[in-house]
Structures are given as C-alpha cells and as structure tokens.
Amino acid sequence: MSKSLQAIRGMNDILPEQTPAWRYLERTFATLLDGYGYHEIRLPIMEFTELFARGIGEGTDVVDKEMYTFLDRNEESLTLRPEGTAGCVRAVLEHGMTGGGQVQKLWYAGPMFRYEKPQKGRYRQFHQIGVEVFNLPGPDIDAELIVLTARLWQRLGLTDAVTLQLNSLGSSADRGRYREALVAYLQERFEQLDEDSQRRLTTNPLRILDSKNAQTQALLQDAPTLADYLDDESRAHFDGLKARLDAAGIRYQINPKLVRGLDYYGRTVFEWVTDKLGAQGTVCAGGRYDGLITQFGGKPTPGVGFAMGVERLVLLLETLACLPGDLQRPADLYLCAFGEAAELAGLKLAEQLRDARPDLRLLVNAGAGSFKSQFKKADKSGALWAMILGEDELAAQQVALKPLRGDAPQEKVDFAALAARLDEILPPAGFGRGN
Known part of the structure; x- marks a missing residue:
C-alpha cells in the first residue's frame, strides 16, 4: 500500500x-x-x-x-x-x-x-x-x-x-578589536570548549557568547566584555x-x-x-x-x-489565555429554503441583505434537504437565527425568523422590512468581530 x-x-x-x-x-x-x-x-x-x-x-x-x-x-x-x-x-x-x-x-x-x-x-x-x-x-x-x-x-x-x-x-572596528581579545582568551582554553564552540572560534567567535553549553558559559565568566571595546x-x-x-x-x-x-x-x-x-x-x-x-x-x-x-x-x-473570547464570531443567520422557487428567491434575498449590511454573516443552506435536516444544519452552524423561506412565506413575500440561541418568539417579517428588523435583533456592526 x-x-x-x-x-x-x-x-x-x-x-x-x-x-x-x-x-x-x-x-x-x-x-x-x-x-x-x-x-x-x-x-x-x-x-x-x-x-x-x-x-x-x-x-x-x-x-x-x-x-x-x-x-x-x-x-x-x-x-x-x-x-x-x-x-x-x-x-x-x-x-x-x-x-x-x-x-x-x-x-x-x-x-x-x-x-x-x-x-x-x-x-x-x-x-x-x-x-x-x-x-x-x-x-x-x-x-x-x-x-x-x-x-x-x-x-x-x-x-x-x-x-x-x-x-x-x-562598530565593526570595535568588534574586530574585541574579537581578537576574545579569540586569544578562548584559544588558551580551547580544550575546555564544547565542540560547536571550537568550530565557531575560527568562523564566528562572537556566537560563542550565547552558547547553551554550561561549561562554555562558565569559561566566559572571566572573558573580555564587548562593552570595554x-x-x-x-x-x-x-x-x-x-x-x-x-x-x-x-x-x-x-x-x-x-x-x-x-x-x-x-x-x-x-x-x-x-x-x-x-x-x-x-x-x-x-x-x-x-x-x-x-x-x-x-x-x-x-x-x-x-x-x-x-x-x-x-x-x-x-x-497565558490572552486571546479574546469572541475570535470565532458565530453566524448571524442561516437561510433555510424549501423548493426551487424558494431557493431562487432566497439567493436573491440573501444578496440584497449583504448589500444592505456588509458585516452580516449569513449562511445559505446548500444541498436542499427536508425541514428537519436543514434545521439540524442551521443549529450545528452556530447561527443566532434561522431564516425560513417556504411556499407560504414566498407567496406572502415574507420570511420566518426563528431564534436558535434564545427564547424569543418566532416571527414573520416582510421582505421590504427585513433589513431594518435585522438591525434591531442582531449585534451592531463590529460587535464581537474577531476575524
């Protein structure tokens, strides 16, 4: 395999x-x-x-x-x-x-x-x-x-x-003078240096100063310091x-x-x-x-x-638990549409709402499905409200708004009044915006 x-x-x-x-x-x-x-x-x-x-x-x-x-x-x-x-x-x-x-x-x-x-x-x-x-x-x-x-x-x-x-x-001249003094000091103690520091002594001796080897650090206690140069x-x-x-x-x-x-x-x-x-x-x-x-x-x-x-x-x-708690802002709405006519109208309505409120987080159900299956997906999405559009709602040019996170009553809202109603029931623009 x-x-x-x-x-x-x-x-x-x-x-x-x-x-x-x-x-x-x-x-x-x-x-x-x-x-x-x-x-x-x-x-x-x-x-x-x-x-x-x-x-x-x-x-x-x-x-x-x-x-x-x-x-x-x-x-x-x-x-x-x-x-x-x-x-x-x-x-x-x-x-x-x-x-x-x-x-x-x-x-x-x-x-x-x-x-x-x-x-x-x-x-x-x-x-x-x-x-x-x-x-x-x-x-x-x-x-x-x-x-x-x-x-x-x-x-x-x-x-x-x-x-x-x-x-x-x-300056580079300062470091040159210091490098000479440091190399001279460490050459006398070459055998006591760790293997990596021995290599650096000829390639990049200043890097020995931040060696993680305890024995090398002990040797450096009495080494020349750059501040003196x-x-x-x-x-x-x-x-x-x-x-x-x-x-x-x-x-x-x-x-x-x-x-x-x-x-x-x-x-x-x-x-x-x-x-x-x-x-x-x-x-x-x-x-x-x-x-x-x-x-x-x-x-x-x-x-x-x-x-x-x-x-x-x-x-x-x-x-340190320093991240804000609202980084994953939930969706505002989940649109459930039943039947092809409702799906087409729902698509148009969703884009009109996004025009009216660019900050809106609106999920539109994809893949059709029964009333029960769409509502299950709406709840799993974490959305605050479900927006329901079926044959009856479409005929009346309305949607049903059903709360998914709270005990507010379900209500029906005309298409023309929907954007204004969302302004009333949803968090203000920018609230809890974590992404």
Whole structure:
C-alpha cells in the first residue's frame, strides 16, 4: 500500500480553528504600525542564494546548516528565505527607495524557511512579522522600534510575560578589536570548549557568547566584555537609546552576551524574551545594521529593524489565555429554503441583505434537504437565527425568523422590512468581530 500523503516534517497546516488567533495577532500588529506611520512591503519567498551568503554571513549556522538551497532549471542557486531583512534590503536597493537620503519605514509578514530540528515553537516553515527602517542613524529610531513593540505587548496583554534585553555591538572596528581579545582568551582554553564552540572560534567567535553549553558559559565568566571595546560614538549611541527608553518608562536588562545570530548587526541589538515557553524564549529580536546596504553594493545607508515569530507569539497568547473570547464570531443567520422557487428567491434575498449590511454573516443552506435536516444544519452552524423561506412565506413575500440561541418568539417579517428588523435583533456592526 502506498504511503499516505502528509505535510513535510516541520511544515504545518494552520487549521480553521487556529487561524482566528493568527488573524487577531496580524490585525493588531498592522493597526499598531499604521498608527506609527509604517508601510507594508511584500517580498518574494525565494532569492538568489548569494543574497543570504553575503548578507547573513558565511560561517553562520543559518547559511552553513539551515538554508533550503537548490539549483533551478537554469542552474542558478536559489534559496527559500530564512529571514526577511536581506530581502527587504535588496528590494529597497533595487527600486531606489533609499536614494537621496529617503527615509523608509517598512513592515512585512510571511513564511520563512530553515532546516532545523522541529520542536514546540520552532518549525522548518515558520512565520515572521518584521519591521525595517532606513536612513535614520540615531538612537531615537532604535527607541521607537522598542517602544512600539512594548505597546504591542500592552495591546495583546503580554506586558508582564516578556522582558527586554539590550546590548551594543559597537562598530565593526570595535568588534574586530574585541574579537581578537576574545579569540586569544578562548584559544588558551580551547580544550575546555564544547565542540560547536571550537568550530565557531575560527568562523564566528562572537556566537560563542550565547552558547547553551554550561561549561562554555562558565569559561566566559572571566572573558573580555564587548562593552570595554566600544568607541565613544557607539557608547554615546547606546547611552542615547537607554535615555529614551528610560523616558518612555520601558524597563530593560543589559545582556553583554547578546550578539544575535546574523553577521550584519552592529551597535544596538535587542531581544524580548519570555520564561513562559520553555527553551523557546525569544519572541522578538532585532537591531541595527548600518553596513548591510553597502555589502550589497549600495551607498552607506543606516538601517535598523526587528522580527517576531508568529507561531511563538500565538503559542504565548494561548498559554497565558490572552486571546479574546469572541475570535470565532458565530453566524448571524442561516437561510433555510424549501423548493426551487424558494431557493431562487432566497439567493436573491440573501444578496440584497449583504448589500444592505456588509458585516452580516449569513449562511445559505446548500444541498436542499427536508425541514428537519436543514434545521439540524442551521443549529450545528452556530447561527443566532434561522431564516425560513417556504411556499407560504414566498407567496406572502415574507420570511420566518426563528431564534436558535434564545427564547424569543418566532416571527414573520416582510421582505421590504427585513433589513431594518435585522438591525434591531442582531449585534451592531463590529460587535464581537474577531476575524
């Protein structure tokens, strides 16, 4: 017997009972960003592999181990996007969106792909919402990004569940000096490092700082710290960021081991973390990447941004019971029509009602059926009212309205008065709208 078809491991279906939570999160985020003056950009899910090798960095786990890369029919190497920033930078550069110092405040959402070991909150196809800002070099925009994420947590009811961690990676020169000192320190203790950190010592030594190995972390207690290698400009930038967060009342922790996993970051880096999801603690992360457009051949252009994982945030909302209770708004009406003439009239009437009240959730019975079977389907649909149209009602140009969720009496209403009567008996437009 042939193997049954199923989804690829780590690439999950999002079923109808799950999508209302996703739509709630996405809608809340989009509304928030509209209020801050950000504009949506939609990007391809596939790019030339070189984009990520140059942007994310050779030697990173993402490029070396996790990308879905293949040759197309023209023998060109393509990659399913593992993150959104590189593609967004490519887009603004390709379309001249940052020329002449133009400020761009952009956001995007969609699937990303990494070949990782699937586990709760971490998948091979996962979804991110990201924000990128170009041509604003100061700490004020870094602060704005953090402040707006704090407001998002407030709107979602997650403020007490997340903690902000900050660090500064300084300039590339700062990191170069620090890298030399860190490598020298760790070379003397090479045999005590875990295998992964030994490999990173020659490829991406700063990533050793966030190693999950307890013995390696113990070695790092006495290691040089990046803060001691920051130049005056980087230090002033970080101080400016902290001052603005203090003014906005945003609490934070300085984490000197926070380096992020992608090579393009410099100066500000930050993460919002939670202890409510076990090992998968980061729910939003980002930072500044002023040199990235230059790496792609463009003129020097400041950039800063962040991304958050949708699956992980939905999981957090579910875990903490922070989702509104009305996400699955029930149908308002279920139209039961008996006989072909009534079905034709019912179809016309249903569309007239949708014209009169665009928010109406009206289900029209399909597949005919007896009075009993249609009423059974009406009740199972969760609708508030059944709207009955048979030969007698059609002859009188009326419908019968029967409550399915309550003890109001059944009534008959003329076609001409139906829209007005529905305004009286149904929830107002927008009430309980969860999708």
